[in-house]
Structure formats: C-alpha cells, structure tokens
Amino acid sequence: MKAAPPTLDEIRSWPAAIDVSDAARAIGISKSHLYELIKRGEAPCKVLSFGARHRIVTASLVELLEAA
Numbered sequence: 840m841k842a843a844p845p846t847l848d849e850i851r852s853w854p855a856a857i858d859v860s861d862a863a864r865a866i867g868i869s870k871s872h873l874y875e876l877i878k879r880g881e882a883p884c885k886v887l888s889f890g891a892r893h894r895i896v897t898a899s900l901v902e903l904l905e906a907a
Contacts, residue, residue, distance in 0.1 A: 847904055853897045856887055862895035865904065 845865050853861070862884065863873040876882045877893055885899035 847901070850897065850904065851901055855898070856894035856896055857900070859893055859895060862900055865900060 842864070844867060845861075850865055859873050859877070860870045863870040866873070866883065873882065874893075877886050877888075882895075884903050885896040887894045887896060
C-alpha cells in the first residue's frame with residue numbers, strides 16, 4: 840500500500856532541502872521520473888546537485904504546489 844502524499848503544511852515543516860524520493864511523492868510522480876526530469880534539466884522545482892547526488896529545495900517545492 841502506498842503512503843499518502845504529504846500535506847502542504849507537512850512539506851512546509853521539512854528541512855531546507857530534501858531527497859528526490861520525498862519530493863517525487865509530494866508532487867505525485869515516481870522517483871525515477873523525477874530523476875529523468877532532473878537529468879534533462881526539466882525538474883519542476885529547484886535542484887541542488889552534488890555530483891551524482893541531488894537534493895530538492897523545499898521552498899521551490901512549496902511554491903510549485905501552491906501554484907497548482
């Protein structure tokens with residue numbers, strides 16, 4: 840059974856940057872799809888990349904979800 844997506848209030852309480860799997864769950868897409876968007880430079884929110892490791896900026900995720 841899939842975990843329910845987080846609420847906007849929950850996301851606002853997250854750390855400044857989160858991992859790709861949490862961001863994907865919040866957006867409602869698969870982790871692999873979000874990695875593909877990151878690879879193509881088409882991620883819907885700000886991504887911090889450290890070599891092969893990526894973190895999503897929580898504030899940009901909140902902005903994306905508020906605009907939806």
